[in-house]
Amino acid sequence: MNIKEIKAMAPATEPARQKYFMEHVKARIAELAAEKGRPLTCFISTFGCQMNARDSEKLLGILQEVGYVQGTDENSDFVLYNTCTVRENANLKVYGRLGYLNGVKRKNPEMLIALCGCMMQEPTVVEKIKKSYRHVDIVFGTHNIFKLAELLFDRLYSKKMVVDIWEGTDAIVEDLPIERKYPFKSGVNIMFGCNNFCSYCIVPYVRGRERSRNPEDIVKEIETLVADGVVEVMLLGQNVNSYGKTLKNPISFAELLRRIEAIEGLERIRFMTSHPKDLSDELIEVMKGSKKICKHFHLPLQSGSSRILNIMNRRYTKERYLELVDKLRTAVPDIALSTDIIVGFPGETEEDFQETLDVVRKVRYESAFTFIYSKRTGTPAAAMENQVPEDVVKDRFDRLLKEVQDIAAEAILRDEHTVQDVLVEDLDSHEPGFVTGRLSNNTVVHFKGDASLIGKIVKVSLDEAKGFYFMGTMVE
Ligand code: 5AD
Ligand code: SF4
Secondary structure, three states, X not given: OOHHHHHHOOOOOOOHHHHHHHHHHHHHHHHHHHHXXXXXXXXXXXXXXXXXXXXXXXXXXXXXXXXXXXXXXXOOOEEEEEEOOOOHHHHHHHHHHHXXXXXXXXXXXXXXXXXXXXXXXXXXXXXXXXXXXXXXOEEEOOOOHHHHHHHHHHHHOOOOOEEEOOOOOOOOOOOOOOOOOOOOEEXXXXXXXXXXXXXXXXXXXXXXXXXXXXXXXXXXXXXXHHHOOOOEEEEEOOOHHHOOOOOOOOOOHHHHHHHHHOOOOOOEEEEEOOOHHHOOHHHHHHHHHOOOEXXXXXXXXXXXXXXXXXXXXXXXXXXXXXXXXXXXXXHOOOOEEEEEEEEOOOOOOHHHHHHHHHHHHHHOOOEEEEEEOOOOOOOHHHHOOOOOOHHHHHHHHHHHHHHHHHHHHHHHHHHOOOEEEEEEEEEOOOOOOEEEEEEOOOOEEEEEOOHHHOOOEEEEEEEEEEOOEEEEEEOO
């Protein structure tokens, strides 16, 4: 069969179509490996959030299925950057790495370079790559990552750059191979996209409209994961609180959590990210009664000023946010709270910033991710005229960072000298003979132990708080 015939005979429906291309690519990769006398290697570098991390596991699953083995760095036969574009910095890093790859490819002209993820959903980025980064072989976006095998097939049999970006999609392709990073914990997508259009944020433009997976598919996936040794899942979505609204038979996020709680053998449930405007009393009730949902809630604040929140299109006020925090803490007293905060949104005054500091002091977050506002072309905020000068933003950022760090260091003391369940995640990278694990509330603890503990939940005495982590001793 020639290439045209192979393409013409491909099944029209997924996942059958991708499985078909995987078989054909696998045969070609095996030939190339035989020529080289060694297996072909692949390397994926992931930028950005947990969604991208999960996507990369799917991409690696496909690459391993077609015969690549995992390499350790960019000196691999197939290099893939799964990109992020939430802030300008993320884009700059990718361009920097692409410059470096140009040199690597000169030494190994047969290597393939692929780009995917959020940054590729921006037309100006793709234009720039087509024009100035000719050494790139495959470019795809966020909606068609399941198509990697087909795109690879196209590239292997043509000498041109393969570019395939979809503007949006209704499709959710299930049942493709996935290669998990950790055997004992896993991310699970419950929804894709975002409909909120916060005025600073590019995500709704690059990840498309909100789509929820069927609850049956989610439960089935988690049951399979548990049978395979997973004890902790992280349910992933841009706005998990609005899960299920777009389904044919709508169910709430709280109801989904009830169903997941019932899965035998699953020990811990985490989720991310919640939007305050959709945080329901029903969800708080489910958390209160749950044995498996971790005592950690990530609730992005973005700003403490109701005026700025309004311009950000966040659809809650400072008071409403504080009320939600009260409700959460009343229902689950030992819950740890974390947040995202942006400083320097257009028009932010010192008074607005003081409102943010006020919320930080009132809530006393266990941890907070602080960001300098980054102008994203195409978002409403980018067109606002009153951008805050860089030195003012930097000064506010430094003050905020100090405040959140001081508070976090105090908040952690609450658990000092208690004994807690800890899921052991890894060997301690700093101290031989030690392992690293996480409490239900997401705090990290290091203690004496060996690799046999990884993936187990053990009781650990939290002997000494060290800023944002503990040193402890295993007690059973
Ligand atoms: N500038 C700075 N931070 C941003 N975030 C999203 N968009 C921007 C932007 N344009 C932050 C928000 C969000 C987190 C994932 O990234 O705080 O919650
Ligand atoms: Fe961006 Fe807002 Fe959607 Fe989060 S909820 S992804 S900040 S638009």
